[in-house]
Amino acid sequence: MTLPESMRPTRRHVLDLDDFTRHEIETVLDTAIGMKEILSREIAQVPTLRGVSVVNMFYEESTRTRISFELAAKALSANVVNFTARGSSVEKGESLLDTMRTLQALGADILVLRHSYAGTAHLLAQHFRGAIINAGDGSHAHPTQALLDLFTLRDKLGTLERRHIVIVGDILHSRVARSNLWGLTTMGAHITLCAPPTLLGNEQFWLDTWPDLRIVYSLEAALQDADAVIVLRLQRERQEAGLLPSLREYAQFFALTSARLQAAHAGMLVLHPGPMNEGIEIAPDVAISAQSVIEEQVTNGVAVRMALLYHLALHLRRKGA
């Protein structure tokens, strides 16, 4: 009997994309193609992860990421428990590590953590016996969002090698931008960042970390020759913090409008991690235009998370066996 070609797994956690090799990213994306086929079936479920327990630990609000992880785990027949800080012992003062130890004692194999503080996923990874998946920690990292962006871009563009991707918006506070910078760079894409200076911060920091980056302050100029643009969500709090004169002024210079879309290269793809502020960073007609792949990003997110759960869970199981 011939066995399929395979990948040697050494990975236990998914905390960011900075420690992913190109081969590893490609393995995840290739696995996700098979997972996407399962999701298209009438009965979108396979028995692969029966008996594996996944706990979604969400300390920050989220609709799509939490539901996406829940659907991914269920499509693989894992057991899923949703934990939200509200209504739990966290309100009685239980610490993050205590909560983690309790979930560990209850038999959790994989913890999916969303937290408003950067570094919380790394902290749990130092103490948890199973696997940790970072579902967004502060302004730091959101690796599963970046992987689903890579999947969507590769699917549409054929490859990421030498493709020109623009990231526009609140780069300074964006975990989506950071994880995408690691992932896109590893996959050989060319990246341009575009933001008001107050939402970019120190230019040198970005260039020191990713020397091949381009930083452009005009969206029209940034979009020239772009194969795709990732539009980031603008948090309304940024204006209250004094980083923006007004949301209207931001929209005037940095919103992806249909005029700016038409001025760009005809096939340019539009991505947005959601939830969108329509009329602020993106015009409503752009969000549902033929070039928008925002809905596909959501569907692809489930497939990519299934691929990660599959690899991490089998690795854990084998170690335990």
Add this chain to the structure above:
Amino acid sequence: MSAIASEKEILNGDEIRRAITRIAHEIAERNEGVQQVVLVGIRRRGVPLANRIAAVLSDVEGVQVPVGELDITLYRDDLTLRADVPLVRTTRIDTNVTDRVVILVDDVLYTGRTVRAALDAIVDLGRPARIQLAVLVDRGHRELPIRADFVGKNVPTSRDEVVEVHLSEVDAGEDRVLIAHPPR
């Protein structure tokens, strides 16, 4: 390969071609034509075999039988026993299998565990009228109550021997089936 002491050819290219032709005829005979038949190759080498059977059926019966590709990775029963995590590939079956005659096609039938996984995978896609199994080589040593309906060649083997199927679509070189004996 250095660990293998000797190899013996048990089927050459012509013999493989004749075996496939005979299997195609048997499929048409058993099912009174092939109007209801869907061929489903189990990845990887079942897929080119299914395509070759479909080509014969197209010549002989004048019917284009649909061919699908089945990946059984997510249904394996040894996922946690292996040293590596197997790659998941895509299942592609464009025809609804419900009420059709599904013929699973694979290169070698051995323990029967791959076929068990394939049966589970197919049943998740619909409710076929019948499922039949075609294999190029049956080497014995079943661990489950599974048998093939169409067999290219029955080959008695010992468990420590390896049956290697080479098909030009996926392997370099010519079509042939080898049996490799371990060093003594």
